[in-house]
Amino acid sequence: MDSKREFKALRIYEQEGKFIRRIEKRKIEDLPEGEVIVNVKYSSLNFKDALSVAGNKGVTRKYPHTPGIDASGIVEHSTSEKFKIGDEVIVTSYDLGMNTDGGFGEYIRVPADWVVRKPQNLSLKQAMIYGTxxxxxxxxxxxxxxxxxxxxxxxxxxxxxxxxxxxxxxxxxxxxxxxxxxxxxxxxxxxxxxxxxxxxxxxxxxxxxxxxxxxxxxxxxxxxxxxxxxxxxxxxxxxxxxxxxxxxxxxxxxxxxxxxxxxxxxxxxxxxxIDSQNCPMELRQKVWDKLASEWNVYNNKEQVIESSLEELATYIDLMLTKKSRGRVIVKL
The missing domain is CATH 3.40.50.720 (NAD(P)-binding Rossmann-like Domain)
Structure with missing residues (x-):
């Protein structure tokens, strides 16, 4: 995969004690080390993301940073035997979006042990309607x-x-x-x-x-x-x-x-x-499989808002003021 390929990402910068949001171009080579590169199709907004954007050092220690503790997408490069190019996958939890660049960018690179194989009867969009x-x-x-x-x-x-x-x-x-x-x-x-x-x-x-x-x-x-x-x-x-x-x-x-x-x-x-961040993979896959089958019951479209990166700031501010409702998913 071309390490010089550019992609769009939301970046948070710390400047004189203030935290500034920018949507900018990055390159694959800028991403952290990992066995799997995922072309992110959807992400979702969580309270940890809002805290990371606001500069909460308990969530994110170093800036600039790309938040987004959730991502679903397609594998574009893998050095792991667990995944191949074209696999549809889910990545949530662990350090994604906290101190590892996350799903508010069009590409992520992560360890293979963080990656969940998406159940067949769950779309990439549905996976992020659930998300973390x-x-x-x-x-x-x-x-x-x-x-x-x-x-x-x-x-x-x-x-x-x-x-x-x-x-x-x-x-x-x-x-x-x-x-x-x-x-x-x-x-x-x-x-x-x-x-x-x-x-x-x-x-x-x-x-x-x-x-x-x-x-x-x-x-x-x-x-x-x-x-x-x-x-x-x-x-x-x-x-x-x-x-x-x-x-x-x-x-x-x-x-x-x-x-x-x-x-x-x-x-x-x-x-x-309940520790969703470091949940063992066997239990993690079991819960995702249930969310894709007998527990796939969250279908209230009025409770789901689809946002672009450019529109996301509004929903982040609502979450920080505890006025958000339902789910906000991000289409990359």
Missing amino acids: AGFTAGLSVERLLSAGQTPEMGPVVVTGALGGVGSIAIAILSSLGFEVIAATSENDGGEKELHELGAASRISREISDDQSGRPLLKPLWAGAIDVVGGNVLSTLIKACQPMGNVTCCGNIGSGDLDGTVYPYILRGISLIG
């Missing part, structure tokens, strides 16, 4: 089921219900027969979207973010998928029914977790951590 958010939602559901969660136990709460992870988790859980309670940070609209996703009801911030300080609350749900962290996660644990399961995959509210041991030793609650 969908994979995280699927992994959360998979871990709940593996822990023994069943619809018969009672309702499951999903926080961040109008966001990427939350909306897809609701759709999957609902398709599996679970009664889903949607928890959002605000109550100004969204009822139509939540109903179409499959949510049975919605709770206010006052319920999902208890401020009483009590170590245990009246049981209100049988399990939960949380993207918020902090006091919201603490509330979900304290109000969970005996032998219920709560997954944790995010910290958009806070990275802190206050509480006591009582929910665990008096009710047998299980807190399950």
